[in-house]
Amino acid sequence: MSAETDMIKLYSGRILALAADMPRTDRLASPAATVKQRAPLCGSTVTVDIALRDGIVSDYAQDVKACALGQAAAAVVGAQIVGLTPDQIQTGHDELLAMLKSDGPVPTAPFDGLEVLQPAKDYKNRHASIMLAFDASLAAIAQAKAVTP
Known part of the structure; x- marks a missing residue:
């Protein structure tokens, strides 16, 4: 298979559709924390921006400047993160990392x-x-928890 065919397969219609339909892109007026993360290689x-209430993500916003793969991951994270605990988000992070790096499920x-x-x-x-949305979200949660008793 050629490199061009591999790239076409990688950037599937589903990935491009997710990237084009990014949720939660309006910044929060008063977030508990804001974190910007950068992938050094690309x-x-x-x-x-994140808001927590009783240890649960109560509001979320994201500004994503990434390739379609990073955008697709951020779209899924952004669509699901509100209402979750930090442990649930950490589990999602760990499972995605295992899928990418260790051929996990x-x-x-x-x-x-x-x-x-x-x-x-x-x-x-x-x-x-691909990991940026999770990395930034977890860092924002940690920052918010550090300033909120």
């Missing part, structure tokens, strides 16, 4: 939509971009 960035619900990124496991240079 330069993709994700900025996350598809992440479980509510992040099972990330299965669309299975073809990306062979493109290690894209993994950091």
Whole structure:
């Protein structure tokens, strides 16, 4: 299979559709924390605003400047994250990382939509971009918890 055919397979219609329909892109007026993360290899960035109530994500916003793979991952995360605990988000992160790096299974619900990124496991240079939404979200949660008793 040629490199061009591989790229066409990687950037499937489902990935492009997710990337084109990014949820929660309006910044929060008063987030508990804002974190910007950057993937050093490709330069993709994700900025996350997060609000917590009783230890649960109560509101979320994201500004995503990434390849279609990073955008697709952020779209799934953004669509599912409100109402979740930090532990549920950490589990989604760990499952996605295992799927990409260790040929692990598809992440479980509510992040099972990330299965669309299975073809990306062979493109290690894209993994950091794919993980950005989770990385920024977890960092924002940690920051929010540090300033909220």
